[in-house]
Amino acid sequence: xxxxxxxxxxxxxxxxxxxxxxxxxxxxxxxxxxxxxxxxxxxxxxxxxxxxxxxxxxxxxxxxxxxxxxxxxxxxxxxxxxxxxxxxxxxxxxxxxxxxxxxxxxxxxxxxxxxxxxxxxxxxxxxxxxxxxxxxxxxxxxxxxxxxxxxxxxxxxxxxxxxxxxxxxxxxxxxxxxxxxxxxxxxxxxxxxxxxxxxxxxxxxxxxxxxxxxxxxxxxxxxxxxxxxxxxxxxxxxxxxxxxxxxxxxxxxxxxxxxxxxxxxxxxxxxxxxxxxxxxxxxxxxxxxxxxxxxxxxxxxxxxxxxxxxxxxxxxxxxxxxxxxxxxxxxxxxxxxxxxxxxxxxxxxxxxxxxxxxxxxxxxxxxxxxxxxxxxxxxxxxxxxxxxxxxxxxxxxxxxxxxxxxxxxxxxxxxxxxxxxxxxxxxxxxxxxxxxxxxxxxxxxxxxxxxxxxxxxxxxxxxxxxxx
Numbered sequence: 001x002x003x004x005x006x007x008x009x010x011x012x013x014x015x016x017x018x019x020x021x022x023x024x025x026x027x028x029x030x031x032x033x034x035x036x037x038x039x040x041x042x043x044x045x046x047x048x049x050x051x052x053x054x055x056x057x058x059x060x061x062x063x064x065x066x067x068x069x070x071x072x073x074x075x076x077x078x079x080x081x082x083x084x085x086x087x088x089x090x091x092x093x094x095x096x097x098x099x100x101x102x103x104x105x106x107x108x109x110x111x112x113x114x115x116x117x118x119x120x121x122x123x124x125x126x127x128x129x130x131x132x133x134x135x136x137x138x139x140x141x142x143x144x145x146x147x148x149x150x151x152x153x154x155x156x157x158x159x160x161x162x163x164x165x166x167x168x169x170x171x172x173x174x175x176x177x178x179x180x181x182x183x184x185x186x187x188x189x190x191x192x193x194x195x196x197x198x199x200x201x202x203x204x205x206x207x208x209x210x211x212x213x214x215x216x217x218x219x220x221x222x223x224x225x226x227x228x229x230x231x232x233x234x235x236x237x238x239x240x241x242x243x244x245x246x247x248x249x250x251x252x253x254x255x256x257x258x259x260x261x262x263x264x265x266x267x268x269x270x271x272x273x274x275x276x277x278x279x280x281x282x283x284x285x286x287x288x289x290x291x292x293x294x295x296x297x298x299x300x301x302x303x304x305x306x307x308x309x310x311x312x313x314x315x316x317x318x319x320x321x322x323x324x325x326x327x328x329x330x331x332x333x334x335x336x337x338x339x340x341x342x343x344x345x346x347x348x349x350x351x352x353x354x355x356x357x358x359x360x361x362x363x364x365x366x367x368x369x370x371x372x373x374x375x376x377x378x379x380x381x382x383x384x385x386x387x388x389x390x391x392x393x394x395x396x397x398x399x400x401x402x403x404x405x406x407x408x409x410x411x412x413x414x415x416x417x418x419x420x421x422x423x424x425x426x427x428x429x430x431x432x433x434x435x436x437x438x439x440x441x442x443x444x445x446x447x448x449x450x451x452x453x454x455x456x457x458x459x460x461x462x463x464x465x466x467x468x
Contacts, residue, residue, distance in 0.1 A: 050064075051449040052064060054449075055263045057263070058256070059170075059255075059256055059260075060170055063170055063239070063243065063252065064163055064166060064167070064457075066243050066244075067163070067166045067243050067244070068163075068458075070243055070245070071162050071242055071243070073158055073162065074155075074158055074159060075244075077154060077155040077158045078155060080154070080155075081151050081152055081154075083151075084144075084148040084151040084152075087144050087148070088141070088144040088145050090144070091140045091145075092144070092145075094130070094137045094140060094141070095132070095137055095138065095141060097127050097129035098127065098128045098129070099126070099127045100125070100126045100127075101123075101124075101125055102123065102124050102126060102315070103122070103123050104121070104122040104123075105119060105120070105122075106120050106122070120317060120318070120319060121318050121319070121320065121321055122315060122317050122324075123315065123316050123324055123325075124313055125313065125314045125315070126311070126313045127311065127312045128309060128310065129309065129311075130308065130309050130310075131308040131309070131310065133305075133308060134302040134305045135298060135302060136298075136302035136303065136307075139295045139296075139302065140295075142292075142295040142298075143292050143296050143299060146291040146292035147292045149284070149288035149291075150285050150288035150292060153282070153285030153288060154281075154285060155455075156281035156455030156456055157282055157455060158455075159456075160450055160453050163450075163453075163457065164447075164450040165242055166239065166243070169235050169239045170235075171262045171263075171442055172231075172235040172439070173232060173235035173236060173239065173253065174255070174260065174262050175435065175439045176231050177232065177255065178435060179228045179432065179435060180228050180229065180232070182431060182432065183225045183432075184225070186221055186431065187221045187222070187225070190214065190217055190218045190424070190428075193214060193424070194214045197210050197211055197417075205413065206417065210417045213417070213421055214421070217421065217424065217425065221428070224432075236248055239252075262442055263442055264438065265386070265441045265442055265444075265445050267386070268383040269379060269382060269383075269445075269448060272452065274372075276375070276452045277372065279454045280371050280451070280453075281454060281455045282370075283364075283371055286363055286364040286367040286368075289364075290357070290360040290361060290363070290364050293353070293359070296353050296356065297353040297356070297357050300346070300352075300353040303339075304339060304346045304347070304350070305338075306336055306337065306338040307336070307337040307338070308335070308336055310333070310334055311335065312331065312332045313330070313331045314329075314330050315328070315329055316329070317329070371451070375451050378447045378448035381444045382444040382445060385437070385440055385441045385444050386441060388437060389434075389440075389441055392430060392437045393434055393437075395430050396427070396433075399423065399426040399430050400427055402423045403420075403423040403427045406420040406423045407420060407423075
């Protein structure tokens with residue numbers, strides 16, 4: 001009874017130990033980032049849900065779910081998270097008493113080699129506990145907990161990477177599919193124009209160089225087709241990587257319909273709340289690392305203080321197994337351990353941990369500033385690209401009108417071929433630029449959504465960890 005009362009008193013005293021939390025200074029933040037403009041009328045983005053659902057693309061949803069389940073970089077991250085969770089559970093176990101069962105048999109021999117009796121049998125229970133007056137054990141537990149949080153945030157960072165890169169790879173593959181369709185259409189148009197020029201050459205109304213220049217333009221399209229097919233294959237390989245496969249099944253690459261295209265971004269984002277910074281996994285990771293460093297400093301400081309331990313045993317010693325339960329003895333020990341001289345090792349450890357806290361404090365503030373810069377840059381890129389996209393579309397409209405005008409003049413024999421050729425080249429180039437501008441606009445939107453994403457998208461491995 002005394003044993004349990006003493007251990008209970010130790011637990012009560014140690015429960016009073018607390019761990020200091022460090023709250024770093026945060027840069028002054030406006031309520032919103034870039035303010036809305038007249039052409040940006042949609043509501044502020046919300047990133048509480050899976051951001052890719054905004055594209056309303058069942059094909060993309062399927063690919064992302066496969067990636068969240070099969071991607072190997074995510075599996076590595078979840079394995080590290082399980083290791084961190086085990087370290088936290090191990091650190092937390094020090095807040096409870098240790099209880100061990102001992103079974104022992106001893107036998108002695110004399111120099112003559114003969115046995116000196118039947119030996120002894122021993123059975124007993126041993127308990128030990130450290131009274132955490134100064135919060136050392138609690139600080140170790142807090143340090144392990146914050147390291148777990150930092151590892152968890154690293155998982156969410158990797159999740160964001162996998163989701164965003166897979167989305168970019170998928171729509172890159174779709175964009176190159178559209179590009180190939182456009183190039184083949186352009187190829188057919190230039191081939192038809194070449195047939196007209198060849199007919200006029202046979203009638204003696206144009207010279208041979210007109211045919212050669214038209215053929216050169218046609219061959220340049222063939223070169224673009226080769227380059228587009230190469231980029232498409234590269235996107236296919238990237239998809240395989242993010243899906244955790246050596247090769248992507250053709251069924252996964254089959255487009256739902258002939259009209260399937262990359263999403264059209266018609267408006268720039270209006271505003272983004274500065275509160276979005278606080279849910280970013282890199283910010284949460286930096287904050288957890290700062291708290292872990294603070295707990296580590298508290299551990300280093302309390303290592304210089306006396307350490308109080310309680311230990312007790314309840315055992316029986318007998319000469320034969322039959323007598324072992326008839327002779328019980330109880331012992332209790334209260335111990336004090338205090339460092340007297342260590343050559344300055346403990347003090348140096350405190351100084352090192354103070355420097356670690358300063359490092360993590362600066363790192364947290366730097367991560368905040370970088371996060372702000374990323375969001376501002378993503379908003380600016382999206383807005384400017386929308387203006388550029390509108391300009392390219394208008395240029396294409398003008399170039400198409402010019403091509404029709406020059407074509408009619410050429411057919412009537414009053415226009416020169418070089419002007420027609422130049423207008424054809426402008427239209428071909430601007431048609432590709434328009435598609436490229438649409439894809440770049442989509443890339444900037446994905447970049448913005450990623451910078452605002454918390455990354456907490458559950459996979460099979462994460463469900464297993466949550467269950468544990």
